[in-house]
Amino acid sequence: MNLNVNINGVARVLACNAGDMLCDALRSAGYTEVKKGCGTGNCGVCTILLDGVPVPSCSTIAGKADGREITTIRGLEKEASEFADFLVAEGADQCGFCTPGFTMMVLAMKRELVSPSEGEIRHYLSGNLCRCSGYEGHLRAIKKYLEASRE
Amino acid sequence: MSEPWQEPIDERPKEQKPQEPRQFREVSHSIPKIEGKGLVTGRPAYTDDFAPRDALYVALVRSPHAFARIKSIDASKALALPGVACVITGKDIVRIPYTRAGQGDPEPSPRDKFILDEYVRYVGDEVAIVAAEDEATARKASSLIQVSYEVFESVLDFEKSIDNPIVIHPEQEIREMFPIGFEPRRNIASSYEMNVGDVGAELAKSDVVVAKSFLTQAQSHVAMEPHTAFSYLDLHGRLVIYTSTQNPFHTRRILAQALDMPLKDIRIVKPRIGGGFGSKQHIHIEPFVALVTLRTGRPARLALSRKEVFESTFTRHQMRISMRAGANRDGTLNVLDMNVLSNTGAYGEHALTSFMVVGSKSLPLYNKVKAVHFGGNVVYTNKVSAGAFRGYGAVQGNFAIESTVDELAHALGMDPIAFREKNMIQEGEKSEVFRIMGEGGEGVDMAIESCKLNYCIKRGKELIGWDPKRLAWESAPGKVRAKGMAIAMQGSGIPLVDMGSATLTLQDGGWFTLRVGATDLGTGSDTIMVQIAAEELGVPFSTISVYSSDTDNTPFDVGAYASSTTYVSGNAVLDAARKMKKVMIDAVAEHYGCEADMIGFDGANFMAEDGSVLVSLRDLSFDTLYHNGEHMKTLTATGSYTGPKSPPPYMAGFAEIEVDTETGKVDLLNYVAVVDCGTPINPNLARVQAEGGLLQGIGMALFENVQYTEKGRLLTNTIMSYPIPSREDVGKITVELAPSFEPSGPFGAKSIGEIGIDTPPAAIANAIRNAIGVRLTETPFTPERVLMAIRKAAQGQA
Ligand code: FES
Numbered sequence: 003m004n005l006n007v008n009i010n011g012v013a014r015v016l017a018c019n020a021g022d023m024l025c026d027a028l029r030s031a032g033y034t035e036v037k038k039g040c041g042t043g044n045c046g047v048c049t050i051l052l053d054g055v056p057v058p059s060c061s062t063i064a065g066k067a068d069g070r071e072i073t074t075i076r077g078l079e080k081e082a083s084e085f086a087d088f089l090v091a092e093g094a095d096q097c098g099f100c101t102p103g104f105t106m107m108v109l110a111m112k113r114e115l116v117s118p119s120e121g122e123i124r125h126y127l128s129g130n131l132c133r134c135s136g137y138e139g140h141l142r143a144i145k146k147y148l149e150a151s152r153e
Numbered sequence: 154m155s156e157p158w159q160e161p162i163d164e165r166p167k168e169q170k171p172q173e174p175r176q177f178r179e180v181s182h183s184i185p186k187i188e189g190k191g192l193v194t195g196r197p198a199y200t201d202d203f204a205p206r207d208a209l210y211v212a213l214v215r216s217p218h219a220f221a222r223i224k225s226i227d228a229s230k231a232l233a234l235p236g237v238a239c240v241i242t243g244k245d246i247v248r249i250p251y252t253r254a255g256q257g258d259p260e261p262s263p264r265d266k267f268i269l270d271e272y273v274r275y276v277g278d279e280v281a282i283v284a285a286e287d288e289a290t291a292r293k294a295s296s297l298i299q300v301s302y303e304v305f306e307s308v309l310d311f312e313k314s315i316d317n318p319i320v321i322h323p324e325q326e327i328r329e330m331f332p333i334g335f336e337p338r339r340n341i342a343s344s345y346e347m348n349v350g351d352v353g354a355e356l357a358k359s360d361v362v363v364a365k366s367f368l369t370q371a372q373s374h375v376a377m378e379p380h381t382a383f384s385y386l387d388l389h390g391r392l393v394i395y396t397s398t399q400n401p402f403h404t405r406r407i408l409a410q411a412l413d414m415p416l417k418d419i420r421i422v423k424p425r426i427g428g429g430f431g432s433k434q435h436i437h438i439e440p441f442v443a444l445v446t447l448r449t450g451r452p453a454r455l456a457l458s459r460k461e462v463f464e465s466t467f468t469r470h471q472m473r474i475s476m477r478a479g480a481n482r483d484g485t486l487n488v489l490d491m492n493v494l495s496n497t498g499a500y501g502e503h504a505l506t507s508f509m510v511v512g513s514k515s516l517p518l519y520n521k522v523k524a525v526h527f528g529g530n531v532v533y534t535n536k537v538s539a540g541a542f543r544g545y546g547a548v549q550g551n552f553a554i555e556s557t558v559d560e561l562a563h564a565l566g567m568d569p570i571a572f573r574e575k576n577m578i579q580e581g582e583k584s585e586v587f588r589i590m591g592e593g594g595e596g597v598d599m600a601i602e603s604c605k606l607n608y609c610i611k612r613g614k615e616l617i618g619w620d621p622k623r624l625a626w627e628s629a630p631g632k633v634r635a636k637g638m639a640i641a642m643q644g645s646g647i648p649l650v651d652m653g654s655a656t657l658t659l660q661d662g663g664w665f666t667l668r669v670g671a672t673d674l675g676t677g678s679d680t681i682m683v684q685i686a687a688e689e690l691g692v693p694f695s696t697i698s699v700y701s702s703d704t705d706n707t708p709f710d711v712g713a714y715a716s717s718t719t720y721v722s723g724n725a726v727l728d729a730a731r732k733m734k735k736v737m738i739d740a741v742a743e744h745y746g747c748e749a750d751m752i753g754f755d756g757a758n759f760m761a762e763d764g765s766v767l768v769s770l771r772d773l774s775f776d777t778l779y780h781n782g783e784h785m786k787t788l789t790a791t792g793s794y795t796g797p798k799s800p801p802p803y804m805a806g807f808a809e810i811e812v813d814t815e816t817g818k819v820d821l822l823n824y825v826a827v828v829d830c831g832t833p834i835n836p837n838l839a840r841v842q843a844e845g846g847l848l849q850g851i852g853m854a855l856f857e858n859v860q861y862t863e864k865g866r867l868l869t870n871t872i873m874s875y876p877i878p879s880r881e882d883v884g885k886i887t888v889e890l891a892p893s894f895e896p897s898g899p900f901g902a903k904s905i906g907e908i909g910i911d912t913p914p915a916a917i918a919n920a921i922r923n924a925i926g927v928r929l930t931e932t933p934f935t936p937e938r939v940l941m942a943i944r945k946a947a948q949g950q951a
Pocket residue numbers: 037038039040041042043044045046047048049058059060061
């Protein structure tokens with residue numbers, strides 16, 4: 003089947019089979035920035051925005067995206083790259099496999115929450131797992147990033 | 154003589170030329186990881202991002218039984234499915250025993266695995282390979298393959314494996330490559346014994362003796378990127394495999410042996426990889442894509458599902474460790490006795506090496522004992538195979554020893570820290586264990602040139618607020634807060650086994666390429682290698698471009714494991730940079746007809762003795778490549794390194810917990826770790842390595858609870874059923890680096906990759922002991938186990 007979608011501002015036709023998950027459909031179409039870590043909605047590395055709302059694309063049926071707007075990390079390149087400056091300055095990026103999904107979520111959080119507390123940050127991002135970093139560096143980077151963007 | 158360029162090039166072998174601590178330009182700075190921004194913004198980087206679009210998808214048929222013989226395989230339905238390219242079974246390939254452990258030659262693991270065999274030995278073992286035009290078809294086809302099995306009874310309890318009438322590996326062809334105590338008829342993959350002094354007599358003489366038995370679980374790695382590979386035949390007909398591996402060169406060698414192919418016909422490339430932690434130090438997927446490509450001539454790709462990663466890659470070795478230790482009233486530790494039983498699962502990958510590390514990376518912490526014994530067996534079971542996992546053996550050994558030592562301190566009524574300080578290893582000292590025990594063979598007799606354990610403990614005490622009189626207190630009704638600690642050591646590569654190399658080449662324009670066989674797992678080692686090269690050459694970081702981990706295009710390196718990269722591969726880069734300076738200066742000397750030792754280099758220009766500029770680096774590069782007529786040549790140098798020793802990093806880890814005495818739940822509020830890793834080449838990257846290692850150790854201590862069904866099927870095979878720690882699961886983790894300098898390391902560096910994982914199980918167990926008065930001896934410390942312990946203690950008191 004064919005899906006009419008808008009991906010990162012560009013109208014595209016996505017070919018997929020009924021029952022395919024959005025994550026696989028996107029990767030097959032060349033959107034390799036969407037990673038797949040668990041396939042069961044438990045790790046967050048496949049996070050994308052569907053009509054501006056973060057969803058795990060591995061547990062979203064591709065058909066659900068028909069006629070809707072999909073944003074991957076490449077569609078948020080400018081913002082993502084601003085956050086990346088803070089993340090790499092902290093040395094908080096390790097293998098990086100979790101980072102596109104995790105960064106999508108950080109950017110969504112920034113839009114949603116004004117001055118989140120440490121607890122709120124941990125909670126908002128709790129579905130985004132990272133096996134490398136111990137999360138401490140993420141937290142340092144997020145705090146500095148949010149602070150800088152408030153200024 | 155203060156300018157670096159004025160230093161004469163010293164030609165003495167490097168071990169005779171100890172380095173001194175000094176101010177660094179590039180090293181010891183937290184330079185952002187080179188690929189960091191690219192990864193955050195989602196640029197193609199990992200194996201599967203580069204898979205050819207026309208590649209066949211590979212799927213595997215796996216055993217549903219823990220132990221069975223394949224009677225027949227009927228693939229006709231699968232082959233009839235449109236889009237199926239091939240089905241490969243054991244009958245189609247040569248039966249060659251090999252080991253999936255990514256280790257040197259000859260492998261210290263038994264060659265006890267076949268790519269496809271007539272027997273399956275655990276739920277998840279490979280039965281057949283299917284390839285199809287798309288993933289759905291490949292999976293569908295694999296489900297259509299009909300296999301009939303003769304199902305056997307299995308051995309699931311590793312404590313009942315030795316001499317069990319059920320023999321897991323009765324086959325004739327399997328073998329050990331050198332004596333490792335391999336007795337497959339008895340279900341023993343490996344065994345080992347060592348002894349110093351008279352353990353029995355020392356125990357008898359000791360005022361206080363503690364005897365405890367510990368059990369650690371088979372932790373799963375859960376690297377976020379599943380194991381992934383693709384293969385194709387290049388224009389010359391050679392087999393090229395891109396794969397998420399930690400050791401491209403071992404993979405090439407082992408694959409060539411397992412497929413009976415010439416080594417020269419295989420090229421292995423490792424792009425970025427999404428975490429390893431040891432899980433990718435194995436040959437898990439490469440044989441399957443290779444066989445499909447060789448059979449069909451077409452590209453083939455395979456990305457394991459998360460379930461397959463859990464069920465059919467490896468785990469940490471589950472271990473039973475029985476400890477006896479004795480001390481005198483004055484706090485002198487006399488003797489340590491360690492008997493270990495390790496569960497290697499269905500196959501013996503890393504059986505001996507991970508086993509020996511249990512002793513070799515924990516016993517030397519207490520090097521003044523008068524007697525020490527270590528020994529036991531590694532046994533087969535019909536469970537998921539165990540393999541390399543960050544801190545293998547060391548974390549299990551640390552849990553046993555640091556729990557036992559703590560218990561001794563309790564028995565003596567001493568502050569557990571004071572007891573450790575009295576007995577632990579110090580700078581300048583040796584341990585008999587270093588000499589006797591290596592990894593798979595004899596060790597090396599080394600003296601410890603850098604050990605800042607005293608500092609680590611002192612600083613950790615300050616950060617956690619250690620008061621021996623207040624190690625536990627009631628924080629609220631039904632809640633007890635407590636503190637506990639442990640110390641740890643690791644190694645830095647395997648001495649005289651691990652080897653790394655690096656090649657520097659001057660390019661036109663005055664910049665360098667650095668090619669290294671070393672394997673960056675996300676640790677930042679590519680960045681670190683450039684820092685080391687830039688420091689030694691005296692050139693800016695930005696003028697070196699690094700390319701790593703490609704068996705055709707980078708020089709040899711064993712790969713990333715055993716905490717080897719910074720120390721071993723880093724020393725190789727240092728060697729290459731020293732040689733490169735000499736090569737460049739010789740070229741200048743030749744061109745200007747002056748003496749090489751009169752020429753200086755400041756990172757941009759070559760200068761005569763009087764300080765006048767002879768030629769710039771940029772011009773030299775153009776001259777040697779374009780202008781020098783018959784003297785034109787590529788300026789390049791290759792360095793190699795193998796460590797004559799393996800200097801241990803050290804850590805002191807402190808846990809502050811809160812135990813809910815109603816539910817048994819343990820909350821980790823604060824974990825403080827102070828680590829001596831020598832000079833941190835990149836302090837931020839060193840810190841995040843330690844933080845990440847600690848969290849994995851905390852996961853092992855508190856959350857990661859492996860479960861099997863009675864039939865030997867892994868129940869914890871999703872991230873939901875096997876929860877790794879999330880951001881909300883732990884309080885604060887604080888890591889500090891101790892000022893330290895290891896003379897044999899590159900610019901004073903040791904290692905940091907593994908040590909972080911070692912202390913949490915023991916430190917948290919010690920805190921729980923302080924909180925509830927009971928010693929927990931089995932990881933993880935789940936609420937049920939803690940509650941049981943509290944109840945048992947209450948019964949004991951009643
Ligand atoms: S891959 Fe989608 S949540 Fe893990």
